[in-house]
Amino acid sequence: MAANEQSITEVAAAILDGTPIDWSAAETGVSEEDRALLEELRLLCGVADVHRQLPPGAEQDGTGRKDHPEFWGRLRVTGRVGSGTFGDVYRAWDPRLDREVALKLIPIKTGSDRRSAEIIREGRLLARVRHPGVVAIYDAEQIESQVGLCMEFVEGPTLQQRLEQKGPFNASETLEIGLQLCDALAAAHDAGVLHRDVKASNVVVKPDGRVVLMDFGAGRRLDGDVTADPTGTPLYLAPEVLVQGLEATIRSDVYSLGVLLYYMLTGSYPVTARSLSELHEAHQQRLKGSPAPRLPRHPDIPARLAASLERAIDPDPTRRYLTVAALGRDLRALHKGPRWRSWPVVVSATALVVAVLVAGGMLLSARTASREPVRIAILPFAITDDQSDSDVIREGTARGLIARMQAYDNARVISTASVLSVDTNLSLKEIGARLGVSAVLTGRIGRSGDVVSAEARLLRVSDERMLWSEEYSRPASEMLDLHRAIAVDLAEELRLGGDERRQQWPTHNLQAHALYVRGQAALDKFTPRDARTALQLFERALELDPDYAQAHAGVARVYLDANAVPNLAGAEALRRATASAARAMSLDQWLPEAHSAAAAVHSTQTNWAAADREYQIAIDLGPGNAVVREHYARWLSLLGRHDEAVAQARVAELLDPLSPRAVMAVASALRFGRRYEEAIGYAHKALDLDRGHPAAYHNLALDYQELGRFDEAIEAYLRLGRPTGNLGHAYAQAGRTREARAVIAQLEERYAKDRLGAGDIAQVYSGLGEIDRAFEWLERWSQTSVGGPITFKVAPVWDPLRSDPRFTTLLKKYGLAD
Amino acid sequence: MTQGRDVPLESTIHLIARARGGDNAALEQLFARHEAQLRRWARGRLPHWARQLADTDDLVQDALLQTFKRIEGFEPRGPGALQAYLRQVLFNRLRDELRKRGRQPPGTDLDDPAAANAIESGDSPLEQAIGRENLERYEAALSRLKQEEREAIVGRIEMGYTYQELAEAVGKPSADAARKATQRALIRLAEEMHRGRE
Known part of the structure; x- marks a missing residue:
C-alpha cells in the first residue's frame, strides 16, 4: 500500500477540499486493496458533493430569528402553505384588490443581484401569460434580501397526490390533461419562460378538473452551478441537463412533460434508478446508444400515443419534439381522431402541419379566443438616411424581420421575395390584396452618427387603421438586436405562438449580415450563375463571422445544387455541402435552413428516413419558411409522393405569393405528378411575375414535351439561351435528329471543360433511342453529380430506359427500388 | 457577519459562557457560527416529505435556541462534542415535530422492489x-x-x-x-x- 499511499491521501484531500478528481488516473495500476478503498472514497465524494450542491438556505440576518413576515409590501401574510425548493409559500391577503393570493418568498444571497433580477424578469414575463393552465403571476419584486412572487391562489390536490390516491390515469384522461399541459407550457414558452421543473407535484387539479401548472423556474440552477440540483426531481430531468450539465431548453421541458405523461399513464418512470449515481449511469448508457425507453405495450395504450410519448422522452434532444406545441399537435390529432386506436403508427406529419396552417386557429382556439391565423406582410422600411449601403439596410431589415416572424406557428408571414417585389407606391388596400394579407408592418429606419433608430407601424388593410406602433433606437452596431426587438414586440402584439428561435442571434457582424442578405437575394434568382455569386457572398460573410450559421446553411444549399459549381466532382461538392450543413447545425440547431440542408444531404446519400425527419424538423422550426417548403416539396416529388408535394408547394406559394420561385415549386410538383396542363398554368403565372424567369421556361418546355407538343417545347427551351439535354431530347422526339446530335456535340464540349452535364447527354441519347450510350453517360453522371440521379424514379424523360434491367440496377443502387 | 467565517474565531466555549450570562451578541455569534452548517446537514439528511412537512430552517433555529438557552445542561466532553450535541438536539426536535403533526413517513417499506419511485417520494438527497x-x-x-x-x-x-x-x-x-x-x-x-x- 505504501507505494500508493500518496495517491490515496491526495484523493482524500481532494474530496475534502472539493477539487476535481481524475478517478481513472487514480485507479490506474493500484493494488486490489487500494482499488477497493478508492471505490469507497468515491462514494464519500458523492456525499461531499451532495452537501456542496445543496442550497445553503435562507441567509441569516444575524439575529437568528426568522418568523414569517406579517406584511409583504401591501400584502398581509396570513399563514404558511408550504416550502418549495428555493422558497416558502404563504397565504396572503391583498387588501387593495380584496382577494386572497399566494406569496412565494425566495431568499437572495447578498451579491446575487443577477439571480434576483432573473427571477423578477421571469416573473414579469410570466405575468403576461394569461392562460387558465398557468398559475397567474400578479407581481414580482425584491424587498431587502427576498424576492416575492405574488400569484393566484389555486386550491386542489396535485397530480402527484391524485396518482398516489387513485393510481394511474387511463389513456383518454392522460390525453385530456396532456393537452391542457401542452397548451399551458406552450403559452409560457411563448412568453419566454422555461418551466425547468415540470413534475406531477407541480400540477394542481382544480375542482372543475382543469389543471394548473405551478412553480415556474423552480428548477433553475443556483448561480452557474453546473450540477443538477439534487433536491429537485432528477427522474424528470432531461439527460442532457442531468448528465451533461447543459442549460435547460424548451426541449428539456418537453422531456419532463413526456416523463410526466408517461408516469400518469403507467405509474412508473421511463428511466428509474435507486440512486442519483445509478440514474446518471442509466442515462449515460442511453446516451451511448442503448435503446430508447419504450412504453409497455398494452392494449389500453394506443400505439400512436405511445409513439408520441416516446418521441418526447427521446434521450437525443434533436430527435425529440422541438416544441411543446408540436407534441400538442400530435396529441390533439389523436384526441380528435375517431378511430385513433387503429391509426397507423406513422401519421403524415406533413398533412398535420398543412392542416394547421390552412385550417388555422386550431392551436389558438385552445389558448386564447378562437381566431384565424394572422396573415401579415412586412414591407421594407423607408430609409431616412442616405448612406451608401441604404439598400442593404432596407432589404436586410425586411429579411431579418421576416425570418424572425416566420418562426411563429400562428402567423403567415409573406416571404421576402414577394414583399421586395411589391410596388410600394400602390395603396395599402391594393398591396393587401396582391399579397393576400390583412395587416401590414411598415416603418422607417435610419442612422444618425452611431445611433440607428426605427419606427414600426402595424396597419390594418381593411380600414388603414394603425393597430400598433413603437419607436426603437440602438447603437448602430446593434442593428440586429433592433430587428429582434421589433419582432418580439410584434409577436406579442399579435399574440403569436412561437419558440426560442427568437432568442437566436444570427451574427454580430453587420457587414457579414449585409453580404448574407445579398447572397440570399442572388440565390432567389435561381440560375447557376447567381448561385455561384451567392456562394462567393456567403463565403465572404463567413470570413467576417465564421460562426454565422445561416451563411453556412447558404453555402450548403449552393453546393447541393447540382449545376451550380463547375470543376467540382460530385463527391467533393457533397463533402463540402455536408460539412457546411453540419457546421450550421452545430451553431444553431434552431435554424430551419440548417435542418433543410441536412435533409438534402441525407437524401443525396439516399438516407430517406433521416431526410424526412430533418425536413419535418425544419418545418416545425420554421412553419412559415417558404424556401424550406419548396425544398421539401421537391423532395416529396422525387419520392413519388406527388399529392403531398403539391400541398407543400401550395403552402410555399401562400407564404410567398409574388415569388416566381414559389409559384414554380407548385408547377414542378404538378409536373412530376403528370398534371401537365395545370403545371403549364402555373408556369405562365410565374412568367407573369417575371418575364424572363428561366425556371419557368424550363418547366413549361418540359410540360409541352410530355404532352407531345414538341415545337412549343423547343421554342421554350431555346429561350433559356443555352443548350440543355432537354432541348436535345425534344429535338430527338420531334424527329429532328440532326439538331439533336448538334446539341450532344455542344454538351460534350462543355463536359470536357467542367465535368457538368453528363446527365443532359444521357437524356439526348435516351431520346434518340441509343440506349447503351445513354447508360454509359448515366454512369458518368452518377459519378460527377450531387443531386442528379435521384430524379430517376420519377422524371418522365427516362421512360424509354425504364424497361432495361440496367435501369433497375441503377434505381437499386440509389435505394429507389426494392 | 454573514457567515461568521471572516471574523477571528472566539472559542465556542467562551461564547457559550457569555451567552449564558445574558450576552445577546454572543448568542448571535453562536447562531452565526452554527446555523448555516446545521441547516446544510439537515437538508442533506431529511427526506423530501419531511422537508415539506416541517420547515428545516425553523427547526434548526429552534434546536439552536433550545441548546443555547438551556446551555447549562451541556457539558462539553471533548473536542467536537458541541457539534454532535447540536445535531442530536435537532434530530430530536424533528422527531417531535413529526409526531406532533401525526405523520408517518410514507413508503418506508425497505423490501419494496419498486423502490424506483423512492427518489420522488421519500429519500433524502444523500440517499439519492x-x-x-x-x-x-x-x-x-x-x-x-x-x-x-x-x-x-x-x-x-x-x-x-x-x-x-x-x-x-x-x-x-x-x-x-x-x-x-x-x-x-x-x-x-x-x-x-x-x-x-x-
Whole structure:
C-alpha cells in the first residue's frame, strides 16, 4: 500500500477540499486493496458533493430569528402553505384588490443581484401569460434580501397526490390533461419562460378538473452551478441537463412533460434508478446508444400515443419534439381522431402541419379566443438616411424581420421575395390584396452618427387603421438586436405562438449580415450563375463571422445544387455541402435552413428516413419558411409522393405569393405528378411575375414535351439561351435528329471543360433511342453529380430506359427500388 | 457577519459562557457560527416529505435556541462534542415535530422492489446520491470511528465547516492540522466502509 499511499491521501484531500478528481488516473495500476478503498472514497465524494450542491438556505440576518413576515409590501401574510425548493409559500391577503393570493418568498444571497433580477424578469414575463393552465403571476419584486412572487391562489390536490390516491390515469384522461399541459407550457414558452421543473407535484387539479401548472423556474440552477440540483426531481430531468450539465431548453421541458405523461399513464418512470449515481449511469448508457425507453405495450395504450410519448422522452434532444406545441399537435390529432386506436403508427406529419396552417386557429382556439391565423406582410422600411449601403439596410431589415416572424406557428408571414417585389407606391388596400394579407408592418429606419433608430407601424388593410406602433433606437452596431426587438414586440402584439428561435442571434457582424442578405437575394434568382455569386457572398460573410450559421446553411444549399459549381466532382461538392450543413447545425440547431440542408444531404446519400425527419424538423422550426417548403416539396416529388408535394408547394406559394420561385415549386410538383396542363398554368403565372424567369421556361418546355407538343417545347427551351439535354431530347422526339446530335456535340464540349452535364447527354441519347450510350453517360453522371440521379424514379424523360434491367440496377443502387 | 467565517474565531466555549450570562451578541455569534452548517446537514439528511412537512430552517433555529438557552445542561466532553450535541438536539426536535403533526413517513417499506419511485417520494438527497445500502454502510462505519474523527468528517463533508472552524470544533491547533486529521479520518472511514462489505 505504501507505494500508493500518496495517491490515496491526495484523493482524500481532494474530496475534502472539493477539487476535481481524475478517478481513472487514480485507479490506474493500484493494488486490489487500494482499488477497493478508492471505490469507497468515491462514494464519500458523492456525499461531499451532495452537501456542496445543496442550497445553503435562507441567509441569516444575524439575529437568528426568522418568523414569517406579517406584511409583504401591501400584502398581509396570513399563514404558511408550504416550502418549495428555493422558497416558502404563504397565504396572503391583498387588501387593495380584496382577494386572497399566494406569496412565494425566495431568499437572495447578498451579491446575487443577477439571480434576483432573473427571477423578477421571469416573473414579469410570466405575468403576461394569461392562460387558465398557468398559475397567474400578479407581481414580482425584491424587498431587502427576498424576492416575492405574488400569484393566484389555486386550491386542489396535485397530480402527484391524485396518482398516489387513485393510481394511474387511463389513456383518454392522460390525453385530456396532456393537452391542457401542452397548451399551458406552450403559452409560457411563448412568453419566454422555461418551466425547468415540470413534475406531477407541480400540477394542481382544480375542482372543475382543469389543471394548473405551478412553480415556474423552480428548477433553475443556483448561480452557474453546473450540477443538477439534487433536491429537485432528477427522474424528470432531461439527460442532457442531468448528465451533461447543459442549460435547460424548451426541449428539456418537453422531456419532463413526456416523463410526466408517461408516469400518469403507467405509474412508473421511463428511466428509474435507486440512486442519483445509478440514474446518471442509466442515462449515460442511453446516451451511448442503448435503446430508447419504450412504453409497455398494452392494449389500453394506443400505439400512436405511445409513439408520441416516446418521441418526447427521446434521450437525443434533436430527435425529440422541438416544441411543446408540436407534441400538442400530435396529441390533439389523436384526441380528435375517431378511430385513433387503429391509426397507423406513422401519421403524415406533413398533412398535420398543412392542416394547421390552412385550417388555422386550431392551436389558438385552445389558448386564447378562437381566431384565424394572422396573415401579415412586412414591407421594407423607408430609409431616412442616405448612406451608401441604404439598400442593404432596407432589404436586410425586411429579411431579418421576416425570418424572425416566420418562426411563429400562428402567423403567415409573406416571404421576402414577394414583399421586395411589391410596388410600394400602390395603396395599402391594393398591396393587401396582391399579397393576400390583412395587416401590414411598415416603418422607417435610419442612422444618425452611431445611433440607428426605427419606427414600426402595424396597419390594418381593411380600414388603414394603425393597430400598433413603437419607436426603437440602438447603437448602430446593434442593428440586429433592433430587428429582434421589433419582432418580439410584434409577436406579442399579435399574440403569436412561437419558440426560442427568437432568442437566436444570427451574427454580430453587420457587414457579414449585409453580404448574407445579398447572397440570399442572388440565390432567389435561381440560375447557376447567381448561385455561384451567392456562394462567393456567403463565403465572404463567413470570413467576417465564421460562426454565422445561416451563411453556412447558404453555402450548403449552393453546393447541393447540382449545376451550380463547375470543376467540382460530385463527391467533393457533397463533402463540402455536408460539412457546411453540419457546421450550421452545430451553431444553431434552431435554424430551419440548417435542418433543410441536412435533409438534402441525407437524401443525396439516399438516407430517406433521416431526410424526412430533418425536413419535418425544419418545418416545425420554421412553419412559415417558404424556401424550406419548396425544398421539401421537391423532395416529396422525387419520392413519388406527388399529392403531398403539391400541398407543400401550395403552402410555399401562400407564404410567398409574388415569388416566381414559389409559384414554380407548385408547377414542378404538378409536373412530376403528370398534371401537365395545370403545371403549364402555373408556369405562365410565374412568367407573369417575371418575364424572363428561366425556371419557368424550363418547366413549361418540359410540360409541352410530355404532352407531345414538341415545337412549343423547343421554342421554350431555346429561350433559356443555352443548350440543355432537354432541348436535345425534344429535338430527338420531334424527329429532328440532326439538331439533336448538334446539341450532344455542344454538351460534350462543355463536359470536357467542367465535368457538368453528363446527365443532359444521357437524356439526348435516351431520346434518340441509343440506349447503351445513354447508360454509359448515366454512369458518368452518377459519378460527377450531387443531386442528379435521384430524379430517376420519377422524371418522365427516362421512360424509354425504364424497361432495361440496367435501369433497375441503377434505381437499386440509389435505394429507389426494392 | 454573514457567515461568521471572516471574523477571528472566539472559542465556542467562551461564547457559550457569555451567552449564558445574558450576552445577546454572543448568542448571535453562536447562531452565526452554527446555523448555516446545521441547516446544510439537515437538508442533506431529511427526506423530501419531511422537508415539506416541517420547515428545516425553523427547526434548526429552534434546536439552536433550545441548546443555547438551556446551555447549562451541556457539558462539553471533548473536542467536537458541541457539534454532535447540536445535531442530536435537532434530530430530536424533528422527531417531535413529526409526531406532533401525526405523520408517518410514507413508503418506508425497505423490501419494496419498486423502490424506483423512492427518489420522488421519500429519500433524502444523500440517499439519492449514493443509495440506501451505501448510506447504511456509511453510517455504520462512521459509528465505529472515534468521536473526533467522526466530527471532523461530518463537520467537513456534511456541514461544510472551513478547516479553521473545524480546528476549533474538534480542538486542533491549526487549520492545517485539522485538514491533515480529517484526511486521515476519511481514509480510516473508507477502510471501515470496505470492512462493512465483507
